[in-house]
Amino acid sequence: MTDFDATRALFDLPEGIVYLDGNSLGPLPRASRERVAREVAQSWGTLLIRGWNEAGWMDLPQVVGDKIGRLVGAPAGSVVAGDSTSVNLFKALTAALSLSGERKVVLSDSGNFPTDLYVAQQALAALGRGHDLKIVAPEAVEGAIDETVAVLMLTQVDYRTGRLHDMAALTAKAQAAGAVTVWDLAHSAGALPVDLAGAGADFAIGCGYKYLNGGPGAPAFIYVRPGLADRVSPALAGWMGHAAPFAFDLGYAPAEGVNRMRVGTPPILSMASLDAALDVWDGVSMADLRTRSIELSETFIAEVEARCPQLTLASPRDPERRGSQVSFAFPEGYAAMQAAIANGVVGDFRAPDIMRFGFTPLYVGRADVVRAAETLERVMGERLWDRPEFKQRAKVT
């Protein structure tokens, strides 16, 4: 059994806070604090340019990629870390379209995160090959997969509701129809067991700063199915994805495999933080994590529903159909969340009315969940959400 008290001790959590927002920004692993300080003082500070060779900076995107790969069922050498999730989606989608012939439809759903849809809209416009982005309701995706679809582009876990797509079934259906698949694992990687290889997914991307705890703006990652990677022609090419970056050839020649998806110089300090954060997962069983995540979220739903009749569950009730977050709808959700935060329970708000709570067993336990429900009961019972100070909207909600 995974020892979740031991993993909790690996984080620097502020006193007195119940942190249910690790799905948005993971907390600080002690190892990341030390690693970044060391990387600054020793590697950058003393090795200077030699750090690229002697501190292992050049290989860090692959080293970090392999650590992430282990959490998402990707074989060694099939994942690289770098860029943001948005940029990686551009790379994955354009690469997928380079493989998908004359078909014109990119199929996605209305539960997708807006950045994914924005990237897709503008990528299709820039390609100028007449592709259409077709957006259907999440429940209608399966029925919309047919011989017109070039690429199925989905986020596995809905950022608002936590609704979980069946990646294996949808991938199989898409591939049987001749489509290429791109999965966004932003709310999956580190949240639940993912089996990219088992599902046969073609491309995947995901986020380094949510459940992987890499720190604000940490590098994201990209996966390409090994059998496919050498056939991919990247639209966003750079010297770090070249077969021989230091040959300085004038012409582009892609590196082998997933390495061709690298673009420019990696952000080493941020990458080092993520690298150290990923060691927290040593000895963690994803199956244990999932069991604990479901226990926590089921307890939370039961406690909140018993105490707060004002709140409506906005997540699937069946835990097998949820990721690792639970959402409740409440018309004054923004103010209610601000009141909860002022009382030490940190979640977040997603327009128009969603109060969102992430369950991260690495550092959240049952006592936290009960305290969070008690706090919400006070916020509702004492109408704390009605106070003007909680209604001032900040830039980030």
Ligand SMILES: *Cc1c(COP(=O)(O)O)cnc(C)c1O
């Ligand atoms: C968080 C998230 C992103 C974030 O993208 P950035 O480029 O890191 O800002 C993208 N897609 C999904 C589905 C997300 O949940």
